[in-house]
Amino acid sequence: MKVIRDRIAHWSLVGLLLAFAATSFYAPSASAHGEKSQAAFMRMRTIHWYDLKWSKEKVQVNEDVEITGKFHVFEGWPETVDEPHVSFLNIGIPGPVFIRKESYIGGQLVPRSVRLEIGSTYEFRVVLRARRPGDWHVHTMLNVQGGGPIIGPGKWITIEGSMANFKNPVTTLTGQTIDLETYGESNIAFWHVFWAVFGTAWIVWWVRRPVFLPRILLVDAGRANEIVTPTDRKVGAAFLAGTILIVVASMSATNNKYPITIPLQAGTLRGIHALEEKKPTIAIKVEDATYRVPGRAIRFKLTISNNGTSAVRLGEFYTASVRFLDSNVYKDTTGYPEDLLAEDGLSVSDNSPLAPGETRTVEVTASDAAWEVYRLADIIYDPDSRFAGLLFFFDAAGTRQIVQIDAPLIPSFL
Numbered sequence: 001m002k003v004i005r006d007r008i009a010h011w012s013l014v015g016l017l018l019a020f021a022a023t024s025f026y027a028p029s030a031s032a033h034g035e036k037s038q039a040a041f042m043r044m045r046t047i048h049w050y051d052l053k054w055s056k057e058k059v060q061v062n063e064d065v066e067i068t069g070k071f072h073v074f075e076g077w078p079e080t081v082d083e084p085h086v087s088f089l090n091i092g093i094p095g096p097v098f099i100r101k102e103s104y105i106g107g108q109l110v111p112r113s114v115r116l117e118i119g120s121t122y123e124f125r126v127v128l129r130a131r132r133p134g135d136w137h138v139h140t141m142l143n144v145q146g147g148g149p150i151i152g153p154g155k156w157i158t159i160e161g162s163m164a165n166f167k168n169p170v171t172t173l174t175g176q177t178i179d180l181e182t183y184g185e186s187n188i189a190f191w192h193v194f195w196a197v198f199g200t201a202w203i204v205w206w207v208r209r210p211v212f213l214p215r216i217l218l219v220d221a222g223r224a225n226e227i228v229t230p231t232d233r234k235v236g237a238a239f240l241a242g243t244i245l246i247v248v249a250s251m252s253a254t255n256n257k258y259p260i261t262i263p264l265q266a267g268t269l270r271g272i273h274a275l276e277e278k279k280p281t282i283a284i285k286v287e288d289a290t291y292r293v294p295g296r297a298i299r300f301k302l303t304i305s306n307n308g309t310s311a312v313r314l315g316e317f318y319t320a321s322v323r324f325l326d327s328n329v330y331k332d333t334t335g336y337p338e339d340l341l342a343e344d345g346l347s348v349s350d351n352s353p354l355a356p357g358e359t360r361t362v363e364v365t366a367s368d369a370a371w372e373v374y375r376l377a378d379i380i381y382d383p384d385s386r387f388a389g390l391l392f393f394f395d396a397a398g399t400r401q402i403v404q405i406d407a408p409l410i411p412s413f414l
């Protein structure tokens, strides 16, 4: 019997060790972080992030990185996502590898949720401070209550140094400078350990004596009174009085040590300033839009009317974080994430300058591996086959105009 039991114990231990070894050596690296699995039409038809800039790609612990840019809240917001009336400007990172020092929308500090209006464009700025060394894929994102996370383009940022050096100093309104990384930690530890020991002491008082069978037999025999002695009652009373006394005394000590405290600050911020945008002087009509299944490109026919005063060319088509550029017209200098940048992914059947007053119908092809890698091709599985995006036109002086497009997107199988 003993031999069998020993064998079972032995092999269970071996099994456990093997399972542990197998799982600890298996560490797959993920390169996109949630957005690929979201419905393509929702990514195209919610938030358009553009003009993104990252102040640095490599930082030391305690150094800041600033992410700035604009986002447009698409007019044709999907019904399946609640309107962004309670939204939060977040950052998508695997835990606090950076801390968020500041975030602004329209120049206003936004530590809380904000109300955003459909159709508006906002400017944002997020200041991150490096905390944990590694290579991190940092996304700007917007959490919409009733809609979930709307993930912007992610960029790899490297943090060097040691996390042990990380500091997060804050000066309170009582004039004290504290380090939020460790502030209050020892106090929390002390009180939790204290009450755990207190509770354990109470249990130990009772389990010193035989716990179960003798007591059950005594109760069954009608001698339950003998289990609890007069000393036990005194100890019980002492524990009761001690508990109440310690709670009251420590509460008043806390009030003396921290006389000024405030409630948690919360509440949605309204009246966030949107960017005032000039109406584009270019009118667009999407005649039709298709994509081949399977394939890596989207094609659309545009009728472009230039109602402005200078000749323009189409330089970029943006949809769902992917930027398709015509390198003859526009080149990216912002260090946009490579996997989302099709430097020469946009081809226009006739991209010669469109003179003021002129109208032209052109075929546009936006083609890149990103269409497949980021699963925009998976719009074939969506219950609403419509796309949306931004077109960026440039005149000879480099002045930019942004026109939003929105149309049904029809698959072609032949």
Ligand SMILES: [Cu+2]
Pocket (backbone or CB within 6 Å): 031, 032, 033, 034, 137, 138, 139, 154
């Ligand atoms: Cu990512």
